Amino acid sequence: MKILKKTIIRFFLFSILIILLLGCAYRSNNIEMSITKQPEIKLDSPTLILPFIIQGRNKELIDDIDFKFYKNLKNSLKKQDLYYKMHYSLNKLRKIARDIMKNNRVDTSIFQRSNIKLLFTAELIIGEELYSSYSEGTSINPDYSAEREGDPRWLESATQWRNRAMNDLSLSMKLHVYIYNIEKDTTVYSEVVKKEEILEDYKNKNLKQSRIYFYNYLIQQMADYYKNEFQVHEKTVRRKYLR
């Protein structure tokens, strides 16, 4: 009985010690908060969005992509000094956009009387590709490769995935963004962004609807890209608060 009593007391003291030690260790709580993120380049001068130059198939589905992009930015950013087309002729603006892209001399005299300081445009290359078109050889499906952080559960033999890939369609977009500074008479920003979406089993789907969905998704992606690169914006981050 005495031994039992001693053991219980020892156990009790040991528990107190453990509790005290645990109390000394850090305990953390995750907290989500909104922070102001500075852009890579701040576009705070009045900017005119020039027509985008689109290449590739199904151009007719996205011929108004520049306007949709502008509307998206205007709604989400509430940016007052962002303009689209204004009173200028589309042909003239298209020529300016092409000159910026080809690094030709840009005639900006039409903007002399306006407050426009920057010109924003983009070259879009829309692609559609069947996986089978590059499925030669014996390598694994590139979409499930380690390079693309593929899921090992999807590891298939080359023959298997080539057969399956005949039903897949890859929709891609290469976007080359240009920003031209009228006062400096030079291109101040030129970057290429690539986006891709896989449409599995496309033969059983409404292809036109899928394409429209993909292009709308791309407009959203472009707007996010614009915000991250050129605008001060809010971003939600997670931090560890120590208790």
Add this chain to the structure above:
Amino acid sequence: MKKILLFILTFFIISCATRVGIEDYNRYAFKLLDQNLYKEAVYYLQKAKNEENLTKKEKVKIFNNLAICYEALGEKEKADEYYKKALKLEESRFVKENYEDFKENNN
């Protein structure tokens, strides 16, 4: 044995009662931070920081939490300063993670 036990228990209760200030400020600041009341959280954390006889662990906590508040307020220099102060005292994993994320967002 009973007397020893009673002594430990009394000592534990008294020590808890005397250290209540810092923990209270810290806990309250967390609640404020959770409601996006960053300036108010800074006020209470500064109060905790100015308490006397802070242990090293308490300083690390307060500096880290102050850095978070300043980051939320957009005062990046102060946030950087407090993260560095906390890390100088102790290379805590949590503070390190916070500081790395902070630097990534401000590059």
